[in-house]
Amino acid sequence: MRRDLLHALNRARVNRQAIATLSDERGETVRLIREGEQAEDVPGEVLARAFRSGKPSMVEVAGGALFLNVYLPPPRIVVIGAVHISQALAPMARLAGYDLTIIDPRTAFATEDRFEGVDLRPDWPEDVLKTFPLDAHTALAAVTHDPKIDDYPLSQALKAGCFYVGALGSRKTHARRVERLLAFGHSQSEIDRISAPIGLDIGAASPGEIAVAVLADIISAYRKRAIASPAGDAS
Template identity: 60%
Template sequence: MRLDHLAELNAARRSRKAVILITDPASGETEVLVEGQPVPAQLAEAAEKVFRSGKSGLIDIDGRPLFFNVHLPPPRIVAIGAVHITQGLARLAPVVGYDLTIIDPRTAFATPERFEGVDLVADWPEDVLKERLLDPYTAVAAVTHDPKIDDFALAEALRCGCFYVGALGSRKTHGRRVERLLESGVTQAQIDKIHAPIGLDIGASSPEEIALAILAQIVAAFRRRSLSGGAT
């Protein structure tokens, strides 16, 4: 592999662009395809398929087996609520390779002291998510318990096809949430995609354990997501 091709590949990955490195095992020659940039005609069909599936493998091109190694942007988490649980999430998420953004308009909670080194935005989700768009590679976990803060983010996450949408709260709390979302025009089918109560059932008790349960549920949702898009 050429070092300049490796550098181009790593640069694309750093900027959250999908990228394929093609290697011809017979000659050792490599080629880099960045999503959105022109692709040689004979590679176009295979490249599109690999970008969509996210699966690397050997593909026959004009009788030659070429290895398509695809790198999709790493999934990231947007957490609504600068609370004790998200302090735990801020420590756990980097270990499994997830970027994390925390949004909370309550400046008493969203302080740099409580979230050192974390991408923390002390503003309303309505305002933040206009600038920082959600996408299918993003998981949204709403954990403030406050409908004024959580509801918009949940509806927006469902609208944008986030691969995971989770909301903290008891079944009773979630029942009232469902009523509010229905009133605001979100469909029942969409609402059914919300993970609530949030987190895998591991009997989590402490905030850190709940953070682990949420993260594990996010990993499961990403690894088992359907390619047609949207939360599972």
């Protein structure tokens, strides 16, 4: 592998961009393929499957088999709101293999005591997301009930193409939220991506049960997601 290819590969990985490499029949890594790009030797559905599953494979081509390796950023969950649901969600997410960050400017909620060992950011989402941008491999769950806190990150999540966007609140609350997001300039089809009421419909009632419903919803969105287009992914 050429050194510049290795550099570009590492750069994509550090920047949380999904990327694949293709080796020739001799065992030399010869090409990088970014998510959403086409490759002449590799059928589109093989590439799409690789980017969805994160699993490398041998690709049969005329005259042999090529090795397709794939590197996905670790999926992560950003929760807006240091509430009871988040307290239950944090350990569950870790067990399921998802990184998790909680953002809440209300320092009475966002305390080390309540969230031991959790990546907790006791600041406004507007400030945190400046240095911690959302991306296509991130799920956003907004659970504060407070439009002042939830609206901005929801809007950013739609723009960033987060693989999951969920918002807590009744249908009535959500109808008002839709009005505000339309006023922000989001289209109805964008807004329709928001899972609201949040979580799979399992009749969850307690914070712990709602956390299960939210995590299941996120896992389902991640494992069944369509492959993002490379637009806006330029490094």
